[in-house]
Amino acid sequence: MQDILGQAIADYQAGQRRTRLWILPSYGPREQMPVRVYFRSPSEMSELEHIALGACTGHILDAGAGAGSHALYLQQQGRKVTALDISPLNCAAMKERGVTDVRKGDLLKWKGRRFDTVLLLMNGIGITGSIQGLKDFLATAPNLLKPGGQLLFDSSDIAYLYEKNPVAGRRYYGEVDYQYSYRGQVSGLFSWLYIDSKRLRKIARATGWHCDELYREDSGQYLMRLTR
Incomplete structure (x- = not known):
């Protein structure tokens, strides 16, 4: 089973809802990921999500949908x-x-039409995987957007996860490795990025972007809009 998250979503859609999906993170013990989260209604979405959805303009690309x-x-x-x-x-x-317009593809390799808004919720910017991956993405992301377009995404500072176990080495603490576990199968290792807002702003400026923080939760999760 290669597409473990996809299989969990497909099973939930088909009414098979007893099997648990787990994530195995590099920073600690395994955590259950409720598949129901991917099927939540607007009334179940957070204030951050509603602000992001309300800030979308024009033709929207919901990336990592x-x-x-x-x-x-x-x-x-x-x-x-x-x-x-x-x-x-x-x-x-x-x-x-x-959903009427669905495309299968990798955002990091997208060569199609341009959009007014590229939306990456549920920490979708994490797909870049690392600080260098984020820099590479922001350098090429203008090719995703029409003139005046915007990137909208949320992320968070996860330094609190390491208060008892400081990060060793040169790797940025928000660069995390994960695996999925479902129905006795374990996925390959993949990298995910959580970026603190101060470092994001610095990287964005260096790659020609302007940042507007639209919302911040008490937990430290924030919503950012990037424009050229």
Whole structure:
């Protein structure tokens, strides 16, 4: 089973909801990931999410769309939205749920049309995997956007995870390795990035972006808009 998250989403969509999805992080013990999160209704979404969805303009690319909950909400609001996900199982689930424009693909390799808004919620910017990956993405991301376009994403400072176990070595503490575990199968290792806002602003400025923090939760999770 290669597409473990996609299989969990497909099973949930099909009514199979007893099996647990786990994430195995490099910073500590395994954690359960409720698959229900990917299917939540607008009333179950956070204030941060609603602010992000309200800030979307024009033709929106919902990148890493998962089961399509954000794309569905935008679509129901009469917005023009394209849902992008690398998982064929996720794409199938979105189509079954009623998302009308679904594309299978990798945001980091996107060569198609440009958008007014690229939306990366649920820490979607983490797909860049590392500080260098983020720099590389921001250097090429203007190719995703129409003139005046915007990137919208959330992230957080996870330094608190290491208060008892300081990070050793030169690696940035927000660069995390994960695996998924589901139905007795374990995925390959993949990297994910959590970026503190101060470091993000510095990297963004160096690559020609302007940052506007639209919202910050008490937990430290924040919503950022990047424009050229």
